[in-house]
Amino acid sequence: MSPYVIFFAAIFTNNIALTYFLGMCPFIAVSRDLKTATGMGIAVIFVMSLTALFAWPVYHWLLVPYHVQYLQLVSFIIIIAALVQVVEMIIERFSPTLYINMGVFLPLITVNCAILGLALFMILRNYSFIQSMAYAVGSGIGWLVVIVAMAGIRTKLVFAKVPKALEGPGITMIIAGLMALGFMGFAGIVNLQ
Amino acid sequence: MWADNPTFRMVLGICSALAVTNKLTNTLAMCIAVIFVTTASSVTVSLLRRAIPRRVRMAVYTLIIATYVVFVDQYLKAFYPAISEAMGPYVGLIITNCIIMGRAETYASSNPPGRAFLDALGVGLGYAMSLIIVAFVRELLGFGTLFDHRVLGSWWEPWVIMVMAPGAFIVLGLYIWLLRGFQMRK
Numbered sequence: 377m378s379p380y381v382i383f384f385a386a387i388f389t390n391n392i393a394l395t396y397f398l399g400m401c402p403f404i405a406v407s408r409d410l411k412t413a414t415g416m417g418i419a420v421i422f423v424m425s426l427t428a429l430f431a432w433p434v435y436h437w438l439l440v441p442y443h444v445q446y447l448q449l450v451s452f453i454i455i456i457a458a459l460v461q462v463v464e465m466i467i468e469r470f471s472p473t474l475y476i477n478m479g480v481f482l483p484l485i486t487v488n489c490a491i492l493g494l495a496l497f498m499i500l501r502n503y504s505f506i507q508s509m510a511y512a513v514g515s516g517i518g519w520l521v522v523i524v525a526m527a528g529i530r531t532k533l534v535f536a537k538v539p540k541a542l543e544g545p546g547i548t549m550i551i552a553g554l555m556a557l558g559f560m561g562f563a564g565i566v567n568l569q
Numbered sequence: 570m571w572a573d574n575p576t577f578r579m580v581l582g583i584c585s586a587l588a589v590t591n592k593l594t595n596t597l598a599m600c601i602a603v604i605f606v607t608t609a610s611s612v613t614v615s616l617l618r619r620a621i622p623r624r625v626r627m628a629v630y631t632l633i634i635a636t637y638v639v640f641v642d643q644y645l646k647a648f649y650p651a652i653s654e655a656m657g658p659y660v661g662l663i664i665t666n667c668i669i670m671g672r673a674e675t676y677a678s679s680n681p682p683g684r685a686f687l688d689a690l691g692v693g694l695g696y697a698m699s700l701i702i703v704a705f706v707r708e709l710l711g712f713g714t715l716f717d718h719r720v721l722g723s724w725w726e727p728w729v730i731m732v733m734a735p736g737a738f739i740v741l742g743l744y745i746w747l748l749r750g751f752q753m754r755k
Binding site: 457492 | 583584585587588627628631632635636638639642643657658661662664665666667730733734735736737738739741742743745746747749750752753
């Protein structure tokens with residue numbers, strides 16, 4: 377399958393948040409305002425691309441030749457934790473302002489299941505290296521699009537009269553459901569399986 | 570189990586809650602896996618709590634959890650290949666389930682193993698309960714079945730949307746609404 381198809385499918389039809397429910401905790405927690413949502417989204421794109429860049433070679437060149445595929449979970453989580461740590465250090469060194477703005481979100485990304493999910497899907501679907509990279513960047517962008525849209529809706533929602541008990545996570549879930557319905561409208565353009 | 574229900578009250582660990590709840594069978598397997606991993610890792614963290622340096626504790630917790638998840642994953646692959654297939658990568662994603670990490674960090678790291686075990690068990694059961702009620706509605710309305718047995722007759726037109734992604738979000742949203750409504754009235 378062409379990497380372009382994978383790239384667009386990852387953004388629209390097979391969106392990692394809306395069809396695979398990945399990265400939902402920050403999706404609910406961080407989508408209160410546009411600025412933080414954008415920051416988190418960009419950080420996720422960055423970490424996802426790096427994860428694919430490292431996880432693919434580790435799996436195919438290290439785990440497969442030695443027949444230790446069952447170590448994939450452990451090695452992926454180590455890769456992700458290490459990457460987040462390194463990215464944090466680099467940003468802190470070169471751009472302290474960006475670091476202060478993103479500081480809170482960076483460590484959170486380690487436990488963002490979207491990142492690990494992406495690595496697992498790319499192995500499960502037997503993607504080549506190029507395909508994996510397209511999938512990673514696409515998924516990151518897809519996640520950013522959805523969390524920014526959600527933050528936009530939620531800033532408007534402040535003025536709406538939501539039942540008291542439905543406020544916060546409840547209404548966010550229902551909006552996510554409606555967004556997922558909306559995104560289903562893209563089905564048929566491209567599809568992955 | 571109720572007051573601190575991880576899924577409805579704190580909205581944690583919902584990735585897996587949403588992904589596996591289209592069928593009760595998968596849900597049950599997921600719940601057992603999560604209860605096992607939560608209790609085992611809580612007890613381990615509690616036993617090692619004096620030996621783990623503060624600075625690297627997150628990494629150590631992640632590794633402990635990952636070890637147990639690999640165990641569950643391999644066990645399912647070996648003995649229940651069908652369930653393992655249906656759950657796809659979501660078994661592996663138990664590692665990033667914030668509930669487990671949360672328990673390790675807030676409770677197990679400062680309490681003896683026995684109490685850590687009970688705490689983890691309670692949280693795990695609470696998680697299981699909420700997943701099962703979500704799955705119940707979704708499978709019933711989406712397929713007209715429960716545990717793959719037909720309960721609603723052939724007159725039932727399945728709501729396909731229930732077993733797809735939007736159904737999951739909406740059912741969970743409505744449950745949160747219901748539960749918080751009750752709590753507020755008290």
